Amino acid sequence: MSKVQGLNKQFTEKDVNRMRNLIQGKHGDKVGQSVGYSKHDNDYKEGDIWEADGRKWTIKDGIKQNITKLDKAKKAHMMPIFCPNCGSKMHTDLDKPYYNIHKKCFNCVVEFEHHLRTSGLYEVYESKIINSEIDNWVNEFKAYIESELHTTNNSFITEQGDVERWVGAPNKDKVMEGLEKTIKHLNSFKR
Numbered sequence: 001m002s003k004v005q006g007l008n009k010q011f012t013e014k015d016v017n018r019m020r021n022l023i024q025g026k027h028g029d030k031v032g033q034s035v036g037y038s039k040h041d042n043d044y045k046e047g048d049i050w051e052a053d054g055r056k057w058t059i060k061d062g063i064k065q066n067i068t069k070l071d072k073a074k075k076a077h078m079m080p081i082f083c084p085n086c087g088s089k090m091h092t093d094l095d096k097p098y099y100n101i102h103k104k105c106f107n108c109v110v111e112f113e114h115h116l117r118t119s120g121l122y123e124v125y126e127s128k129i130i131n132s133e134i135d136n137w138v139n140e141f142k143a144y145i146e147s148e149l150h151t152t153n154n155s156f157i158t159e160q161g162d163v164e165r166w167v168g169a170p171n172k173d174k175v176m177e178g179l180e181k182t183i184k185h186l187n188s189f190k191r
């Protein structure tokens, strides 16, 4: 099944009903019958967890969400107990921000940057870090927008960072246009 077909299939009458319930504040309400839908389109209520397409799903605030995606995002921000570079114990408060970017502890980063300064390579290094951070943002943002279009199919992030929701199919062209603008904006900060 192509992605576009999957997109159309995911947006069923039940989803419309679910959105209607959401707007009316009836989060836990079961909607519709599962006649004619494939297995993963069976009706689920608030808080249910099930597996479909090799991923885990749940209904939160009346909206179908992909748990696997959330788990992955969480794991990406987890920190090991010991620094992979020097093996000393890391401290959440001090080392976490450094580990997120450099994958090593604060002391290792300080030592490494000192070495770069003394060898005159710091400027190049700094711009490389900034550019790769921007690349990360762009990639994360892209992946988020694409997964929103393909999974929940009822919301997108505006340029201002607000979540917009629709009852109905999203205007894909408008979303992609906004995405392009945002990427251009982020890339303009590169050195």
Ligand SMILES: [Zn+2]
Pocket (backbone or CB within 6 Å): 083, 084, 085, 086, 087, 088, 104, 105, 106, 107, 108
């Ligand atoms: Zn270290």
